[in-house]
Amino acid sequence: MQNPDQIVEMSDEEFRAIRDYINNQCGLYFDLPSKYLLEKRLSRRVHEHRLSSFKEYHYYLRYDKNSVDELNKITDILTTNETYFYREAYQLLAFKDEILPEIHAIKKDKKLTIWSAGCSTGEEPYTLAMLIILSNLFSDWRVEVVGSDISQRVLHAARRGIYSDSSFRTMPEEYKNRFFTKGDDGKFHVIDEVKEMVTFGKVNLLDSKMLNLIPSIDIIFCRNVIIYFDLETKKKVVENFYEKLNDAGYLLLGHSESLMSISTSFKLKHLKNDMVYQKPLIEDSLKVLKGGD
DSSP, X not given: OOOTTSOOOOOHHHHHHHHHHHHHHHOBOXXXXXXXXXXXXXXXXXXXXXXXXXXXXXXXXHHOTTHHXXXXXXXXXXXXXXXXXXXXXXXXXXXXXXXXHHHHHHOSSOEEEEEEETOTTTHHHHXXXXXXXXXXXXXXXXXXXXXXXXXXXXXXXXXXXXXXXXXXXXXXXXXXXXXXXXXXXXXXXXXXXXXXXXXXXXXXXXXXHHHTTSOOEEEEEEOSOGGGBOHHHHHHHHHHHHHHEEEEEEEEEOTTOOOTTTOSSSEEEEOSSOEEEEOOOHHHHHHHHHTOO
């Protein structure tokens, strides 16, 4: 009987085959120094299916009738889902105090749609919904915050909206008191006023059919997600974001991320609290193409 904790050796050829398959399917990229990580984390899957090698496992991934389900499982295994409420506070100040008032002033249809791409266990989209409520600008608007991730496991946790103390390491105490109730389980439950603003769904950022289900967006948060992609995948994902954004819509990345070498379609906008990317208005884009100011 196989020991489920025993590491199965992976050759460089097997690594490249499995790495490329994962990259093509969901955009995650692993360079050669990451071979041991894949070897360690996926060995249990080899044992689970009673296979003898990663060569057989690669064949299973490509051709077995359960390959889609298996890809979902290994995506959960290989991605880091560590997050918490009110992460990168300076950026959230820019969102609440500068971006939201601007959108409120210029949009006439009274619809606000925000996408948290790579939302993990839901702390980010719920934080955005709370800040929208606190802005006191959108009570008579149709507001939707869409949270998406490639992992069904984290989406299940996000829909529950139940969190332990570790999720509140930077959230102001008054926000915690305002938007959560403490359950008999000792954990904190997101109140219905917030949960009703947020919807969750599985989205592969490379899957055009899935992306068609996402409506036109005013603001996209995609923080610490594209760092897992190679350059070509980053370009494709950012291009998809550009197509989904309304004119003058915003793209907010993680503090260590930028669009340098990825895209020139967005303009970098300097706000009081942060620097963010904005999709130009159509007339501004035409000026650039014509060589105008």
